[in-house]
Amino acid sequence: MKRLSHIGTAAVVCLCTMPIVVQGLNNGVAKFPALGYNTWNAYQCNIDQDLLITTAQLMKSLGLQAAGYEYVNIDDCWAMKNRSATGELVADTTRFSRGMKNLTSQIHDLGFKAGIYGDSGWFTCAGYPGSFDHEEQDAQTLFEDWGFDYLKYDNCAIPFDDIIRQGIVGKHQRMSSALQNLEETVKPIVFSLCQWGWSQVWLWGATLGHSWRTTGDIGPNWPSLASIINFNSFITQATGYYGRNDLDMLQLGNGGLTFEEAKSHFTAWALMKSPLLIGTNLSAITPDIVEILTNREILAINQDSVEPSSISPFRWGINPDWTSNDSFPAQYWSGPSQNGTVFMLLNTLDEPADMFFNLTESPWIRAGREYSVRDLWSHTDNGTAIRNLTVSAMPPHGVVALLLKDAGNEPDGIYPQCAVWSQCTAENGTLVGGN
Numbered sequence: 001m002k003r004l005s006h007i008g009t010a011a012v013v014c015l016c017t018m019p020i021v022v023q024g025l026n027n028g029v030a031k032f033p034a035l036g037y038n039t040w041n042a043y044q045c046n047i048d049q050d051l052l053i054t055t056a057q058l059m060k061s062l063g064l065q066a067a068g069y070e071y072v073n074i075d076d077c078w079a080m081k082n083r084s085a086t087g088e089l090v091a092d093t094t095r096f097s098r099g100m101k102n103l104t105s106q107i108h109d110l111g112f113k114a115g116i117y118g119d120s121g122w123f124t125c126a127g128y129p130g131s132f133d134h135e136e137q138d139a140q141t142l143f144e145d146w147g148f149d150y151l152k153y154d155n156c157a158i159p160f161d162d163i164i165r166q167g168i169v170g171k172h173q174r175m176s177s178a179l180q181n182l183e184e185t186v187k188p189i190v191f192s193l194c195q196w197g198w199s200q201v202w203l204w205g206a207t208l209g210h211s212w213r214t215t216g217d218i219g220p221n222w223p224s225l226a227s228i229i230n231f232n233s234f235i236t237q238a239t240g241y242y243g244r245n246d247l248d249m250l251q252l253g254n255g256g257l258t259f260e261e262a263k264s265h266f267t268a269w270a271l272m273k274s275p276l277l278i279g280t281n282l283s284a285i286t287p288d289i290v291e292i293l294t295n296r297e298i299l300a301i302n303q304d305s306v307e308p309s310s311i312s313p314f315r316w317g318i319n320p321d322w323t324s325n326d327s328f329p330a331q332y333w334s335g336p337s338q339n340g341t342v343f344m345l346l347n348t349l350d351e352p353a354d355m356f357f358n359l360t361e362s363p364w365i366r367a368g369r370e371y372s373v374r375d376l377w378s379h380t381d382n383g384t385a386i387r388n389l390t391v392s393a394m395p396p397h398g399v400v401a402l403l404l405k406d407a408g409n410e411p412d413g414i415y416p417q418c419a420v421w422s423q424c425t426a427e428n429g430t431l432v433g434g435n
């Protein structure tokens, strides 16, 4: 019965006429994007228990925990290459010599939740045991015995068709079902699907997990960020509470990005409601990167408690609307939020640029109203916008994030009469407000 409470009215109506719809993992965890840490980008396979504890301690002392970062996640290479005689996963006996239960207890004692990595095939991407045909057993080991809270589930070494006899969805359903079996007896687990590649995971991922990778691995460079932003600009509607496009881990502070690019990276990921998993060596992190990662006004929108939508482009910019261009993605974005309409302007050019838009180009803006402007990076109130807004001299690959709040009717006598002039008509039938 517990799961029924999460289905909502629409599905309850369906119960009268249809079989019970599988509700995937809409199970009370991961309503909002996960905020946390992942070991892969900074360390790859060079991980051990002490690194994880040091990282968790640094997340506290750097103020990341206080800003909302909650998960400390281990990526690939934590296991022994062979399972035990009874088929169980075994943690690396040298690098995790105190055992995983000890590690998750310590992470929990520090006030965090703990995440682990697995794979839907024979082997993980680095060649450690995958969970294919061990789903129930591994779910029990990882979450019941060892106490982990979150699973990133990768996509390497998939069995032949005549063994698995499943499509992509069926392949992931196996672990999703194993996790659902633990939901009542152990706890609900956050399930992060890593089905990269052209599999349209945004169409079906929400029935099985809480987030789904939409692209290949991110790199610490602007071309990688631009191509991920471009790809995801076309599928923003797939993101909502309990399920979202995952733009991959954060590469801030890993070299390869300018300060402006790091701000753009964080802004785009946060406002597109991606999970935000830090992938930086925290022992070497600089205060300016910590300041980006702890921008509370941006984080509040990522974690918006009343409005789950991603921002979406309202104009592409230098290329025609709806153009796919890996190097020059959409530049003008907006979306609804708890406190107003949020805008992201992205200067995708390699040189400074002025950016201009009419407010009503965004569907969330009302014609005939004026808006107060809050700059979410300078943390200042920047006056009032009427009809349009210009940002001058944006740096190359720079970003501006603004929150526009309705501030009442615009003054009388603004010309043209109609901000959206098409078909704008007086009661006597005269077209008005054209320009």
Ligand SMILES: *[C@@H]1O[C@H](CO)[C@@H](O)[C@H](O)[C@H]1NC(C)=O
Residues within 6 Å of the ligand: 081, 082
């Ligand atoms: C792991 O298992 C394989 C196959 O059973 C075996 O050949 C190999 O010796 C084992 N390796 C270790 C380190 O036990």
Ligand SMILES: *[C@@H]1O[C@H](CO)[C@@H](O)[C@H](O)[C@H]1NC(C)=O
Residues within 6 Å of the ligand: 098, 101, 102, 103, 105, 106, 109
């Ligand atoms: C973890 O193991 C260490 C060393 O054996 C021990 O001192 C510590 O109490 C253990 N911590 C937890 C939370 O189990």
Ligand SMILES: *[C@@H]1O[C@H](CO)[C@@H](O)[C@H](O)[C@H]1NC(C)=O
Residues within 6 Å of the ligand: 042, 043, 046, 281, 282, 283, 284
């Ligand atoms: C992380 O940063 C510390 C401090 O600068 C450094 O000693 C260590 O080698 C770095 N680790 C990696 C994997 O880069």
Ligand SMILES: *[C@@H]1O[C@H](CO)[C@@H](O)[C@H](O)[C@H]1NC(C)=O
Residues within 6 Å of the ligand: 297, 300, 301, 303, 304, 305, 337, 338, 339
């Ligand atoms: C909206 O404003 C309130 C009050 O300042 C703040 O607590 C909340 O985090 C804001 N929500 C978003 C999504 O920015």
Ligand SMILES: *[C@@H]1O[C@H](CO)[C@@H](O)[C@H](O)[C@H]1NC(C)=O
Residues within 6 Å of the ligand: 318, 319, 324, 325, 326, 327, 328
């Ligand atoms: C991407 O946009 C740039 C700038 O408009 C253009 O020069 C380039 O040809 C475009 N690339 C593709 C693949 O359309």
Ligand SMILES: *[C@@H]1O[C@H](CO)[C@@H](O)[C@H](O)[C@H]1NC(C)=O
Residues within 6 Å of the ligand: 357, 358, 361, 416, 418, 419, 435
């Ligand atoms: C902005 O509005 C003005 C005045 O209505 C109009 O001339 C202009 O074409 C609009 N620009 C865009 C990009 O919509």
Ligand SMILES: *[C@@H]1O[C@H](CO)[C@@H](O)[C@H](O)[C@H]1NC(C)=O
Residues within 6 Å of the ligand: 375, 378, 380, 381, 382, 391, 400
């Ligand atoms: C808003 O005002 C602040 C303080 O003057 C300034 O630093 C910032 O660039 C302004 N933002 C925009 C988008 O113009």
Ligand SMILES: *[C@@H]1O[C@H](CO)[C@@H](O)[C@H](O)[C@H]1NC(C)=O
Residues within 6 Å of the ligand: 386, 387, 388, 414
């Ligand atoms: C921007 O709006 C103002 C009214 O606030 C108007 O006077 C001005 O012409 C508009 N600029 C453009 C470029 O449309």
Ligand SMILES: *[C@@H]1O[C@H](CO)[C@@H](O)[C@H](O)[C@H]1NC(C)=O
Residues within 6 Å of the ligand: 426, 427, 428, 429, 430, 432
């Ligand atoms: C129609 O109404 C508009 C706006 O009130 C007014 O400016 C215009 O003169 C009217 N036209 C006629 C033919 O009455």
